[in-house]
Amino acid sequence: MAERGSLAGKVALVTGGSRGIGAAVSARLAELGASVLVNYARSEGAAKGVVEGIRSRGGQAHLLGGDMTDPKQVEALFQEVDRSHGGRVDILVNNAGIYLQGPLAEFSLEDFDRTFAVNVRSLFLVTKAALSRIPDGGRIINLGSIVGERVPFPGITVYSASKFAVAGLTRGWARELAPRRITVNDVQPGPIDTDMNPADSSVNPAADMMRASIPLGRYGTADEVAALVAFLATPAAAFISGATINIDGGTIA
Ligand SMILES: NC(=O)c1ccc[n+]([C@@H]2O[C@H](COP(=O)([O-])OP(=O)(O)OC[C@H]3O[C@@H](n4cnc5c(N)ncnc54)[C@H](OP(=O)(O)O)[C@@H]3O)[C@@H](O)[C@H]2O)c1
Incomplete structure (x- = not known):
């Protein structure tokens, strides 16, 4: 567990x-002392709530709107980072994602393009723009x-392929x-129990099937993922790079 103050400055x-994992990661990084830039695309009210929650606990947070699939909005976001934070980003968490499902015969080209735009293209755009602002040791x-490692049931192929791409980008950039x-x-x-994949089977028909596939017998929480992300951001994790780290209750063991 990372110590309070380990991300100060x-x-x-x-x-x-x-929302979801990104909101929990923002809160956890702020708890460890980081000044957190909370990006949102559509959920402005929820993002404001995340920022206010962090500030009410004595942390530092800043709201930054923008659709991360759009190069112009990515550029505008970094211009704001330049103004508000001296153009420095020590820790970049590429969290934005969408989960569209369906069999090949019914999956539209629009949904294919949207999946890859949010889950892959946004990583490329944001990481490329962030690069000159990330200091050595970031x-x-x-x-x-x-x-992004196995495709355990049908209907998730395109989402899954986009996450295989995330693994590929990670390994290449780790070397570079x-x-x-x-x-x-x-x-x-x-x-993980979020809007994307609710654990409640009355709203998510796939929840029971997913739960049955998890050896620990329950969904994970956004806070559990946030704790792992935050650890990777700390100095103690300086020798971990190019890794794919599963947090899944043993699901693909
Ligand atoms: N939940 C799971 O079971 C699970 C499992 C494995 C991996 N993941 C991955 O974990 C990440 C977070 O998932 P989650 O469960 O927290 O999802 P979520 O609850 O649906 O939240 C998705 C977040 O992504 C943001 N977003 C979507 N499109 C965006 C765009 N174009 N630009 C900027 N932000 C955008 C949303 O912001 P707005 O609402 O403001 O648009 C929202 O904050 C995703 O990459 C997901 O694929 C989740």
């Missing part, structure tokens, strides 16, 4: 920090998925950025 950007943490001591890692959650 660091600036962290969390894409999709308005951190990049990508949110992949255990289905190692000379600057920037570590790049891929956190791969199993089923």
Whole structure:
């Protein structure tokens, strides 16, 4: 468990920090002392709630709107980082993602393009724009998925393929950025109880099937994923890079 103050003086950007895992990561990084830039695309009210929650606990947070699939909005976001935080991002958490499902025969080209735009293109755009602002020894943490390693049931192929791409980008960038001591890692959650994948079977018909596949017998929480992401951001994790780390209750063991 990372210690309070271990991220003091660091600036962290969390894409999709308005809800779910991104909101929990934002809160945890702030608890450890980082000044957190909370990005949102559509959920402005929820993102404001995340920022206010952090501030009410004595932490530092800043709201940054923008659709991370759009190069112009990515550029505008970093211009704001330049103004508000001197153009420095020590920790980048590429968390924004969407989960669209369906069999090949019914899966539309629009949904294919949207999946790859949010889950892959946004990583490319944001990481490329962040690069000159990440100091030596910085951190990049990508949110992949255990289905970026195996495809355990049908209907998730395109989402799964996008997360295989996240694993590939992580490994390549880890090698490329190692000379600057920037570590790049891929956190791969199993089923986590969020809007994307509710544990409540009355709203998510797949919940019981997923729960049955988890040896620990329950969904994970966003806070559990946040604790792992935050650890990877700390100095104690300086020798972990290019790794895909599963947090899935044993699901793909
Ligand atoms: N929950 C799971 O079971 C699970 C499992 C494995 C991996 N993951 C991965 O973990 C990450 C977070 O998932 P989650 O469960 O927390 O999902 P979630 O509850 O649906 O939240 C998704 C977040 O992504 C943001 N987002 C979506 N499109 C965006 C865009 N174009 N630009 C900026 N932000 C955007 C949303 O912001 P707005 O609402 O403001 O648009 C929201 O904050 C995703 O990459 C997901 O694939 C989740």
